């Protein structure tokens with residue numbers, strides 16, 4: 499059993515409007531689970547019973563996948579459900595994903611409603627598996643309220659403050675130590691090395707953003723994924739969509755952001771690898787009608803890292819690439 503304290507960030511109350519859909523989702527999940535596994539619980543099998551003696555782990559976003567591999571090293575086998583360019587707010591688990599989740603010794607996911615369409619499934623899996631929202635040990639004062647004040651929900655994009663990712667890394671290591679105590683020393687060693695890399699990354703991002711003159715530090719993106727980045731590295735943030743991509747952008751949003759471009763004389767805006775670029779193009783067109791010229795400054799990794807096997811396919815590489823693009827376009 500896992501003894502770490504847990505947020506229940508996506509627990510819906512019985513009175514919530516989500517309750518009915520939640521009921522059907524859970525019923526559907528039970529059917530899938532019964533069909534797939536004959537009712538047998540695979541999740542609590544000890545690490546050495548699982549394939550090749552490795553701890554079997556299933557993760558959601560690809561930068562969580564990368565971090566678990568960095569800390570787990572040779573002792574873990576990680577199946578990531580979401581690849582490059584995949585939007586976790588909208589992602590729905592396939593039947594194959596459900597099997598992978600049920601077969602895992604440990605499930606790591608973002609939590610704080612990041613995987614909005616998988617929340618019911620992850621709640622259900624918690625009854626039979628070790629499920630760990632990687633944000634679980636972040637203290638309340640590190641969490642940001644969503645700008646539009648959605649009740650009882652925090653902004654899930656905590657990874658753009660590298661300090662937060664150090665806490666996440668410690669949570670992952672603590673979980674692995676508990677699940678596989680025999681290899682605890684290796685997990686500790688990997689964690690120490692990785693925390694050192696994160697310290698260097700944090701200093702690098704500070705340095706790059708500080709190169710931009712303060713009055714030009716305005717980061718405009720498709721959806722509101724960079725509030726933690728803004729707070730940590732002293733750059734103002736403006737987005738067209740809110741903290742989830744599930745709600746569509748309105749013409750009011752487009753006009754508001756176009757006005758910001760004009761008022762603050764912003765020359766470059768950014769698209770995101772996991773969000774279609776139409777809304778950003780609409781903002782540029784609206785700014786143009788106000789007589790203000792701006793351009794696309796590049797594509798940022800927001801809710802997904804780049805392709806596996808490339809430098810940007812890792813957490814460190816994705817944050818570094820973002821800092822380079824932002825500094826390059828705005829300074």
Ligand SMILES: [Zn+2]
Pocket residue numbers: 587655721722723741742743800801
């Ligand atoms: Zn997002």
